Amino acid sequence: xxxxxxxxxxxxLLLLAACGEEExxxxxxxxxxxxxxxxxxxxxETEDSGEEEATNEDGISIGFSLDTLQEERxxxxxxxxxxxxxxxxxxxxxxxADSDDAKQISQxxxxxxxxxxxxxxxxxxxxxxxxxxxxxxxxxxPVISYxxxxxxxxxxxxxxxxxxxxxxxxxxxxxxxxxxGKYVLIEGADTDNNAHLFKQGQMNILQPLIxxxxxxxxxxxxxxxxxxxxxxxxxxxxxxxxxxxIDAVIAANDGTAGGVIQAxxxxxxxxxxxxxxxxxxxxxxxxxxEGTQTMTVYKPIRDLAERVAELAVQMANGxxxxxxxxxxNGQIDVPSIxxxxxxxxxxxxxxxxxADGFHSEEDVYQNAE
Numbered sequence: 340x341x342x343x344x345x346x347x348x349x350x351x352l353l354l355l356a357a358c359g360e361e362e363x364x365x366x367x368x369x370x371x372x373x374x375x376x377x378x379x380x381x382x383x384e385t386e387d388s389g390e391e392e393a394t395n396e397d398g399i400s401i402g403f404s405l406d407t408l409q410e411e412r413x414x415x416x417x418x419x420x421x422x423x424x425x426x427x428x429x430x431x432x433x434x435x436a437d438s439d440d441a442k443q444i445s446q447x448x449x450x451x452x453x454x455x456x457x458x459x460x461x462x463x464x465x466x467x468x469x470x471x472x473x474x475x476x477x478x479x480x481p482v483i484s485y486x487x488x489x490x491x492x493x494x495x496x497x498x499x500x501x502x503x504x505x506x507x508x509x510x511x512x513x514x515x516x517x518x519x520g521k522y523v524l525i526e527g528a529d530t531d532n533n534a535h536l537f538k539q540g541q542m543n544i545l546q547p548l549i550x551x552x553x554x555x556x557x558x559x560x561x562x563x564x565x566x567x568x569x570x571x572x573x574x575x576x577x578x579x580x581x582x583x584x585i586d587a588v589i590a591a592n593d594g595t596a597g598g599v600i601q602a603x604x605x606x607x608x609x610x611x612x613x614x615x616x617x618x619x620x621x622x623x624x625x626x627x628x629e630g631t632q633t634m635t636v637y638k639p640i641r642d643l644a645e646r647v648a649e650l651a652v653q654m655a656n657g658x659x660x661x662x663x664x665x666x667x668n669g670q671i672d673v674p675s676i677x678x679x680x681x682x683x684x685x686x687x688x689x690x691x692x693x694a695d696g697f698h699s700e701e702d703v704y705q706n707a708e
Contacts, residue, residue, distance in 0.1 A: 399429035399457070399655040402450030404443060404471070406463040406487075408435040410565075410594060412618045412640065413461070416486075419644035420459070427652045438564050440467045447471040451478055456655040458482045459647060465490040465532040481654050485647055488532045490668045495654065497666055497675040498647050500638045502533045506540020508682040509615040512634040513587050514544060516613045519553045520586030523577045525570050525599055527591040529561040532668075537591050537617070545589075557581050562595050570598030578606060588614045593623035593635055600631050619683060619692050621702055627685050628707050637681040637691055646676070 401424055408414055421431045432450060436443030443463050450458060451474055458475050460482060462468035469492035472482045481495040488497050513522075524541070527534030548554040558577035562569045570590065577585065583606055590596035596616035603609040609631045616623045619637040626632035650660055665672035683691050693700050 399424075399427075399652050400453075400455045401429050401431045401651050401655065402447070402453070402455035402458045403431050403433045404447050404450065404458060405433065405435045405461045406443065407438045409437070410618075411620050411622075412593075415640050416461075416644050419641050420648050423645040423648035424651065427648065429648075429652050429655070436463055438463050440464050443468065444470060448474060451475055451480060455480060457651050459485050459651055460489060461485045462487050462489050462531075464530040466530070468492070483647060483651055483654070484673070486533070486643065488666060488668050488673065490532055491670045492668065493671055494668065494673055496650065496660060496662070497668075497673045498643065498650065499533070499675070499677060500643065500680045501677045502536035503540040503543070505617055505636045505638070505680050506537040507543050508540075508636050508680065509537070509589055509591075509617065509634070510541040510544035512682060512684065513589055513613050513615050514548060514554070516633065517587040518548070521555050521557045521581065521584060523574070523581075523585050523588045523599075524556060524559040525573055525577075525588060525590045525595050526559070526561045527595065528563060528565045531565070534561065534565075534591060541589055557585060562591070562598075565592065565594055567594045567598040567601075570595035571601050572598075574599045574602035575605075578602060578608075583608065585612060588612055590615055592617040593620040593632075594618075596623060596626075596632055596635075600626060604631075619697060621698050624683070624688060624692055624698060624703050625706050627683070627688065628704055630685075634682060634684045637683045637697070639678070639681070639695060639697075641695075641697075642678055646678070650676075 403417070403420060405413055405417065408417065417433055421433065424431045432453065432455065434446040434450065436446060440463055447458065447460070458471070458480055460468060460471055462484070465488060468489045472489055472492040472494050475482050476493065484494045484497040486499045488499070522545070526538050545554060549556065558580065560573045562573060574588070588599050590599045593616040596614050599614050600609050603612055613633040616632055616635040619635045623632055623635045627635065654660060660674065662674040662676055664675050664677060666675045681691055688703060692698050693703060
């Protein structure tokens with residue numbers, strides 16, 4: 340009986356031992372798999388962190404957040420900025436928001452999470468972009484407002500052209516040709532602070548002529564998103580509401596000028612009505628040569644892009660930046676650097692745009708008769 344009991348006891352012990360091995364094996368398998376995945380992720384995080392640290396140790400990392408790359412002008416800014424920054428030893432992560440506020444904020448958050456040393460922002464909406472500055476400053480990341488001012492924020496630096504002067508140049512060129520008559524104003528995007536500065540500059544020249552009765556503003560409209568299609572629609576409305584009885588158009592940039600001239604062409608009026616522009620886009624300077632656009636404002640983009648790249652690297656390295664002026668953004672007087680624009684007409688295209696290599700002579704004159 341004892342022998343039978345001993346055999347049964349041994350069998351029970353063996354059974355328990357087997358069960359214990361299965362449980363241990365099952366637990367070990369689960370534990371081994373989970374940590375294996377976690378360790379892999381941890382290794383990847385370590386590798387990523389190592390790469391980021393190496394990048395930060397080897398050079399400055401700059402985030403460049405652009406409103407859009409749909410226009411030729413901004414493609415030039417990107418290329419010149421990146422080239423100069425890389426020449427100075429910095430790496431640049433470029434993001435384009437396609438004129439979408441939510442997308443620009445999300446992209447900026449991503450750049451901040453990547454640990455960039457500095458953010459350069461071309462805001463889509465001057466007010467909404469203030470949140471980007473706030474997020475960046477929470478991580479001790481300085482922000483440069485590029486060409487367009489970020490409103491109601493403590494942005495660290497603003498670098499642009501004298502945009503009020505741009506508007507004055509536009510209005511001066513047109514009023515010299517049409518000192519009296521009915522004017523249409525096709526302005527830029529209401530959300531862009533620069534658009535307001537351009538208009539202020541225009542009104543510096545126009546208002547005395549309006550007050551004297553020499554000029555009448557018969558149509559005045561902002562252009563949503565700076566879209567040429569919106570400018571086309573606005574100009575069509577201006578023509579319709581005035582029975583085509585207009586004498587001059589001040590368009591805020593070359594994109595809007597293109598929309599204006601398309602509407603004029605549909606009425607057989609292109610080349611007869613003076614039209615301003617800005618940015619010296621190739622299509623615009625070709626129109627100037629052809630006689631359908633009166634002028635543009637050339638803002639030497641290389642000067643702006645390369646200057647900001649230099650400033651970005653200096654700021655990221657903790658260097659003090661000297662400025663000679665400030666621009667109030669509704670919250671603070673922002674330290675600012677403002678560059679000089681150049682008015683361009685058919686008479687000085689060769690000495691400005693072509694001489695600077697901004698466009699080639701062949702390209703500028705390819706449609707000339």
